[in-house]
Amino acid sequence: MALIEVRNVHKSYGAREVLRGIDLDITDGEVVGILGPNGAGKTTLVEAIGGLRTPDSGSISVADIDPTREDARLRQLVGMQLQQCRLPAKITPAEALDLFGSFYPEPRATEELLERFGLSDQRGQHFEKLSGGQQQRLSVALALIGRPRIAILDELTTGLDPAARREIWSYLDGLTAEGTTILLVTHSMEEAEYLCDRVAILDGGRIVAEGTPAEISGTGAAQVITFVPSATLDHEVLSGLPGITGVSLDNGRFTVTGDAAAPQTVLAALSGRAIRAEQLRIVTPSLDEAYLRATALALENPADASKEN
Numbered sequence: 001m002a003l004i005e006v007r008n009v010h011k012s013y014g015a016r017e018v019l020r021g022i023d024l025d026i027t028d029g030e031v032v033g034i035l036g037p038n039g040a041g042k043t044t045l046v047e048a049i050g051g052l053r054t055p056d057s058g059s060i061s062v063a064d065i066d067p068t069r070e071d072a073r074l075r076q077l078v079g080m081q082l083q084q085c086r087l088p089a090k091i092t093p094a095e096a097l098d099l100f101g102s103f104y105p106e107p108r109a110t111e112e113l114l115e116r117f118g119l120s121d122q123r124g125q126h127f128e129k130l131s132g133g134q135q136q137r138l139s140v141a142l143a144l145i146g147r148p149r150i151a152i153l154d155e156l157t158t159g160l161d162p163a164a165r166r167e168i169w170s171y172l173d174g175l176t177a178e179g180t181t182i183l184l185v186t187h188s189m190e191e192a193e194y195l196c197d198r199v200a201i202l203d204g205g206r207i208v209a210e211g212t213p214a215e216i217s218g219t220g221a222a223q224v225i226t227f228v229p230s231a232t233l234d235h236e237v238l239s240g241l242p243g244i245t246g247v248s249l250d251n252g253r254f255t256v257t258g259d260a261a262a263p264q265t266v267l268a269a270l271s272g273r274a275i276r277a278e279q280l281r282i283v284t285p286s287l288d289e290a291y292l293r294a295t296a297l298a299l300e301n302p303a304d305a306s307k308e309n
């Protein structure tokens with residue numbers, strides 16, 4: 001059984017249905033990214049998993065706990081970093097960490113977190129005087145202080161400078177090595193590719209694509225090779241090659257799609273016939289492109305999106 005199970009979850013705010021039948025399984029130790037455009041329902045979904053919002057229908061189970069009912073048990077298991085960290089204006093990072101740490105049996109050391117999250121110099125500064133990035137880093141540290149088995153991180157590194165992002169990513173690498181399960185909402189494809197075992201793209205309240213970053217971006221499967229052959233080349237020479245899934249010819253330019261080995265396969269076949277591939281381009285779709293494709297498809301099929309209500 002998965003550590004987190006989400007089954008057919010629906011959630012509306014007034015007349016607006018924000019989650020429209022979400023199914024998601026997350027296994028122990030996995031790092032799963034939720035991507036999607038603004039307003040897609042990402043925060044609603046992860047906060048429902050964290051027990052902060054109640055679905056209208058469907059079910060959620062977190063290590064066999066119903067997040068809407070067993071709040072105290074859930075709090076010991078789950079560390080949540082919220083998109084907007086709200087703390088009293090006059091609390092300092094050291095005080096906030098000590099306070100949150102006091103809720104857990106074996107908290108991480110305040111000093112260790114201040115150092116790892118680059119807040120040692122601001123340890124005594126009032127929350128209201130911290131920069132946006134410092135408040136953000138504090139919110140991540142607070143989510144992790146209780147050594148949670150599951151960390152839910154909402155826009156973990158939004159607004160952070162590149163060095164701070166890398167620092168947080170490397171800290172999370174350490175946590176995943178210890179077996180922490182991480183669910184993160186992100187707008188950064190780079191972050192998803194770096195951190196996540198799996199991503200789910202949410203759009204219009206539905207998961208419109210799901211898989212490993214490589215599967216979603218197609219790098220594990222589809223490669224697109226385009227070229228102009230230096231001499232006449234038969235279509236069949238290419239279509240008969242192993243791992244090739246499509247060949248088309250337009251204005252003298254071939255476009256060949258195939259598996260990860262397709263570029264080598266095509267170039268070897270050409271070289272065996274003493275043909276050069278001129279104006280050669282090999283395109284590996286990025287996660288960015290896959291994301292735009294998946295959300296564009298969902299936009300093109302609004303009828304599909306409203307069918308199952």
Ligand SMILES: Nc1ncnc2c1ncn2[C@@H]1O[C@H](COP(=O)(O)OP(=O)(O)OP(=O)(O)O)[C@@H](O)[C@H]1O
Pocket residue numbers: 013018036037038039040041042043044045
């Ligand atoms: N408490 C609420 N009451 C009413 N509407 C809400 C509430 N929370 C969210 N919404 C609306 O639900 C939709 C989904 O919001 P949500 O915050 O889940 O999206 P998101 O994918 O996290 O967006 P973003 O990327 O902008 O953070 C939005 O249209 C938002 O305005």
